[in-house]
Amino acid sequence: MDRIAQAFQSRKNLLNMYFTAGYPGLHDTLPLAKALVAAGADILEIGMPFSDPLADGPVIQRSSAAALANGMNLPVLFGQLERLRAEVPETPVLLMGYLNPVLQFGMENFLRKAAAVGVDGLILPDLPLDEYEEQYHALFRQYGLKAVFLITPQTSEDRIRRLDSLSEAFLYLVSGPGTTGGTTLPDADAQQAYFERIESMNLKTPRLIGFGIADKAGFDRACGHAQGAIIGSALIRALQDADGDASGTAVRFVRGIKVDSYK
Amino acid sequence: MTSYQIPTARGYYGEFGGAFVPEMLYPNVEELRTRYLDILADPGFRAELQLLLRDYVGRPTPLFEARRLSARYGTRVFLKREDLCHTGAHKINNTVGQILLAQRLGKKRIIAETGAGQHGVATATVCALMGLPCVVYMGAVDIERQAPNVARMRLLGAEVRRAESGSQTLKDATNEAIRDWIANPVDTHYIIGSVVGPHPYPDLVARLQAVISEEMRAQLLEKTGSELPNYVVACVGGGSNAAGAFYHFLDEPTVRLVAVEAAGHGIHSGHSAATSVLGTPGIIHGSRTLLMQDEHGQITEPYSLSAGLDYPGIGPLHAHLGASGRAEFIGITDDEALAAVSELSRLEGIIPALETAHALAALGQLGTGPDDVVVVNLSGRGDKDLETYLKNLDKLI
Numbered sequence: 001m002d003r004i005a006q007a008f009q010s011r012k013n014l015l016n017m018y019f020t021a022g023y024p025g026l027h028d029t030l031p032l033a034k035a036l037v038a039a040g041a042d043i044l045e046i047g048m049p050f051s052d053p054l055a056d057g058p059v060i061q062r063s064s065a066a067a068l069a070n071g072m073n074l075p076v077l078f079g080q081l082e083r084l085r086a087e088v089p090e091t092p093v094l095l096m097g098y099l100n101p102v103l104q105f106g107m108e109n110f111l112r113k114a115a116a117v118g119v120d121g122l123i124l125p126d127l128p129l130d131e132y133e134e135q136y137h138a139l140f141r142q143y144g145l146k147a148v149f150l151i152t153p154q155t156s157e158d159r160i161r162r163l164d165s166l167s168e169a170f171l172y173l174v175s176g177p178g179t180t181g182g183t184t185l186p187d188a189d190a191q192q193a194y195f196e197r198i199e200s201m202n203l204k205t206p207r208l209i210g211f212g213i214a215d216k217a218g219f220d221r222a223c224g225h226a227q228g229a230i231i232g233s234a235l236i237r238a239l240q241d242a243d244g245d246a247s248g249t250a251v252r253f254v255r256g257i258k259v260d261s262y263k
Numbered sequence: 264m265t266s267y268q269i270p271t272a273r274g275y276y277g278e279f280g281g282a283f284v285p286e287m288l289y290p291n292v293e294e295l296r297t298r299y300l301d302i303l304a305d306p307g308f309r310a311e312l313q314l315l316l317r318d319y320v321g322r323p324t325p326l327f328e329a330r331r332l333s334a335r336y337g338t339r340v341f342l343k344r345e346d347l348c349h350t351g352a353h354k355i356n357n358t359v360g361q362i363l364l365a366q367r368l369g370k371k372r373i374i375a376e377t378g379a380g381q382h383g384v385a386t387a388t389v390c391a392l393m394g395l396p397c398v399v400y401m402g403a404v405d406i407e408r409q410a411p412n413v414a415r416m417r418l419l420g421a422e423v424r425r426a427e428s429g430s431q432t433l434k435d436a437t438n439e440a441i442r443d444w445i446a447n448p449v450d451t452h453y454i455i456g457s458v459v460g461p462h463p464y465p466d467l468v469a470r471l472q473a474v475i476s477e478e479m480r481a482q483l484l485e486k487t488g489s490e491l492p493n494y495v496v497a498c499v500g501g502g503s504n505a506a507g508a509f510y511h512f513l514d515e516p517t518v519r520l521v522a523v524e525a526a527g528h529g530i531h532s533g534h535s536a537a538t539s540v541l542g543t544p545g546i547i548h549g550s551r552t553l554l555m556q557d558e559h560g561q562i563t564e565p566y567s568l569s570a571g572l573d574y575p576g577i578g579p580l581h582a583h584l585g586a587s588g589r590a591e592f593i594g595i596t597d598d599e600a601l602a603a604v605s606e607l608s609r610l611e612g613i614i615p616a617l618e619t620a621h622a623l624a625a626l627g628q629l630g631t632g633p634d635d636v637v638v639v640n641l642s643g644r645g646d647k648d649l650e651t652y653l654k655n656l657d658k659l660i
Contacts, residue, residue: 051429051561052547054441055285061428073559099283100546104560125285126546130273150286154448159289174287178446 003092003120004146004169007042008206014228015219015257016043016208017235018096019250020063021080022072023049024239028246029080034087035247039254040261043208044088045123045230048077048097055125057181059233062240074105074113081117094148094169096123107136111143121146121169133166148172151207153194160201167205173198173226175211181233182212195225219257231257267513267580267589268469274462277586279579282461284549287445291453292549294368296463302367303360303470315359316474319392320349322356324475326482326638331610338631341486342613342641343479345504352616352643353475353504354385358454360471362389365452372451373397376440378405378433378500379571379618380412381643382456387421397421400439402432405570412647430564433500433574437548457501458578461549465506465578472507479638480511487636494629496521497640498622499592500536500572502581504642509590519591522581523625525567525618526594536565538577539585539592547576553585568597568651571618571643593628595621598658604645605659616643617651 007014017036021029033044049064049072056064084093095114102110102124114122122145127136132147140147146169151160153176163171176182176191198207209222210230222229235253242249267276274280274296284292302308316322324344333340345353358375365373373390375397377383383399390397399416403425406413416423429435437459444453458465458472480490495512497505499522512518527535535541542553547562554576555563567573577585584590595603600617603624608614615623619642631637645652652659 051563052434052438054438054548055287055445057442058428065428068561073561075559098546100556100562101560103545104556104558125287126283126549128281128283131281152287152290152448154290155286156290177287177448179287179442182446 002144002146003090007092008170008227011042012227013223014042014208015040015254016045016228016230017041017254018045018047018230018232019235019239020047020049020060020067021077022067022070023063023236024066024242024246026070026072027080029077030083030087031247032250033084035250036254037088037091039251040258041091041254042228043092043094045094045096045232048074048095048101050098050101053098055179057179057233059181059236063236074101074110078113078117081119085118092120093118094121094123095119099124099126108139111139111145115143115145119145121148123148123172125150129163150174151198153177153190157201160198160203164203164205170206170208170227171203172230173207173209175209175213178211180211199225216257216259267584268510270462270466274466276580276583278544279552279582280462280465281551282549283546283551284461287448288441291444291448292461298368299364299463299467302364308363308367311363312360316356320355320359321347322474323478323482324348326479326486328486329611332607335606335610336626336631337633338635338637340626341492341636341638343475343508343638345475345640345642346613346615346619346644350381350385350388351646352381352385353472353507354382354456355388356474356507357456357468357471357503358382358385358389361452361454362393362395365454366393368452370450370452371395372447373454374400374440374443374451375454375456376400376433376436377456378402378436378574379569379616380405380409380416380647381571383421383423384412384415384419386454387416387419390421391419398443399423400426400436400443402426402430402436404431405433405436408651409570409647410650432570434562441548457503458506458580459501459548459550459576465550465580468503469506469510469580472503473510475504475507475640476509476511479508483636483638491515491518492636492638494519494521494631494635494637495640496523496622496625496637498523498572498618498642499577499581500525500574500618501576502578504640506578506580508638508640513589520584520589521625521629522584522590522592523622524592524594525569525572525621526596527566527568529596530594534566535594536567536573537594538565538575540594542576550576550579552576552579553582569600569617569621571616572621593625595624599624601655601658604652613641614645615641616645617648619643
């Protein structure tokens, strides 16, 4: 069984922590990964910074710009990730990013490198589903990498069924309209109805909820409707004020979310 | 022969185009894709569009034979006077069409991006006309250098929001508009200003701008005895005025199509927006096209004195026209464009927009003869650029 399936089978209320590679410091990527897992993160989502992250709000835009200014790019990242499985042996790791840098690196080259360093899955939000199915699905399989697809409140039932049937990892439920790190609460009734609609569909694929989840209350609420949740911008905000102690900040952040596990 | 006009069902012109959008945008783009052709073909839509183009925009715009400019270049030069459109540029051809489309899609709110401000003004104008709220995203740098257009948008009732990320110009304004659309997926229509973005936008905007070349053909027949000129010349940032000026000549192989890009301080100076030369295939704003990027696929910042041409990509149609050899691309520097501003002002009494001046500056580089008929698309007037012109008076006189 692969690491992602194993995590969903053996754990409940999974916490998927997103952070931007090369932020706050170029060499913080692996220490942060290790610290997040040590503190209780169940899945890691490592952001590959891009100059024009369309689906991201200001917090991740800034961390991405800072990481690029620090010198992060795909060759550097894969160099760092050579020690990934020495530092983080069991935890599922996903790479998240936009298509253009991946295409410039070369899709097959990218998949080969990702598989070689022990990455389990990929989130490429602007890779169209048709192109994935026709051009890349076989390649993803060849390298044993799982694609994670997004679902939003506007995604049609037919399309959700198609995403569910194509999915080999988990479905990423976008909590409401907006980019990552939104601070305005979406309409609670509409959100409740959306989560319940998805729950009633009896999908084969497990689900994590993301976008706008910032604290323990948000995490607990998401866990009521899915197998867990994804947190990103809130950690990045904490790291902005880390003052040289990125790992310690990350540990404190995750412990604040998973405080029940420590009781 | 395959037509250059029509993209494939998935929006490809050759290897360029497509719709590379995150799932949050998929329903919006899909709604537009499944409905735009039917709406554009609907007789009621067409009648309303024709009426507005005539009585509100002021179409058809004249095709003016520029005799002193012709004498200067030893060739027969016609100017397609898009600068005489309401709001001072061709941009309103697209916004009038898209606001009618938005109404038929049941949208209640309009967003747009703008670089030089012309598309923002044209969008704010049609929103005022139809009583729809309008938010225009504009780079902080462009807000500074195009102050008159910012004032116009505000006077027209639009809210102008500053894009503070990246180079704070057109690319970043487009990013912010897209993020707004992600946050407002149901009630909002995004009126994109050029032949860029995910399918169906490049085709939609090209069809709405095609009125330019449709009129040119009829006017050329009347003035020269032939519908077909030897050359059509237009400037290209994203490429909407060029798409409109080329459209009905795309499948006429005797007509040479010349796309003029902003070379800034010089194509290889490191301060340029000449995407056809400096760009490589990649994805920007949901479209696979030529764009300026570094070796790691990070989009780089273009430069041009002109706020309407400093876009790091070009529309996928133009990328295909370049790759297939159907159009030729010429790069014009800031200084060459400024000289063309001065030349047209003094020879013909027309002060062109700085973007348009790039197309005019190409006249000396075409190798045309006395029997050639050259149409330059005079895409906009220079009012918005007066401050830039005043700062560069030494290069103008």
